[in-house]
Amino acid sequence: MQDKIILGLLLDGDKSSYDLKKSMESSTGFFYNSSQGSIQPALKKLIQNGHIQVTEEHRGARIKKVYSVTEEGEKAFLQWAGEPIALDKPRDPALVKMFFFNYVEDHQKLVLVEAYLREIETVETTLKMIQQMNREQIGNNRELLKNPKVKSRLDTLEFGSEYYAFLKEWYGKYLKKIKEEMEH
Numbered sequence: 001m002q003d004k005i006i007l008g009l010l011l012d013g014d015k016s017s018y019d020l021k022k023s024m025e026s027s028t029g030f031f032y033n034s035s036q037g038s039i040q041p042a043l044k045k046l047i048q049n050g051h052i053q054v055t056e057e058h059r060g061a062r063i064k065k066v067y068s069v070t071e072e073g074e075k076a077f078l079q080w081a082g083e084p085i086a087l088d089k090p091r092d093p094a095l096v097k098m099f100f101f102n103y104v105e106d107h108q109k110l111v112l113v114e115a116y117l118r119e120i121e122t123v124e125t126t127l128k129m130i131q132q133m134n135r136e137q138i139g140n141n142r143e144l145l146k147n148p149k150v151k152s153r154l155d156t157l158e159f160g161s162e163y164y165a166f167l168k169e170w171y172g173k174y175l176k177k178i179k180e181e182m183e184h
Contacts (some may be wrong), residue, residue, distance in 0.1 A: 007077040
């Protein structure tokens with residue numbers, strides 16, 4: 001999946017690996033983990049497959065590698081993007097921990113769930129700020145609202161915002177349930 005994300009981001013314009021990482025952090029990073037350690041192997045694979053090319057820009061004493069999509073890479077990305085969406089199992093470490101909560105003391109369950117809720121609220125707040133910034137930047141610009149790239153990214157942002165709102169609500173109920181069970 002990392003290679004597909006990279007191709008999609010490079011379709012927006014050429015980027016260095018640092019630029020790719022930053023782009024991922026502020027977009028796909030909210031729903032798909034990426035690290036510099038996983039970006040580099042994906043870039044090498046994409047170069048080997050002929051899907052991207054790299055050029056070097058000299059900036060003083062530094063050399064900056066800049067990646068761009070090839071025609072073959074664009075075709076591969078567009079083919080992948082047009083394929084049916086496969087339902088994937090959720091990969092949520094919180095659910096795995098919860099599965100084994102019978103081995104955890106009640107007080108520690110509270111600590112863990114409360115900490116997780118704080119993390120959820122932080123991400124939810126960040127997404128709301130991004131949505132607000134987008135609303136301010138777009139305003140009533142109908143041309144931007146009709147732009148397919150803008151629409152798909154706004155839809156993804158809306159999904160992410162609603163997803164974290166759901167998690168916050170669900171884990172809030174779960175926390176309440178743990179507290180009630182402790183009282184009995």
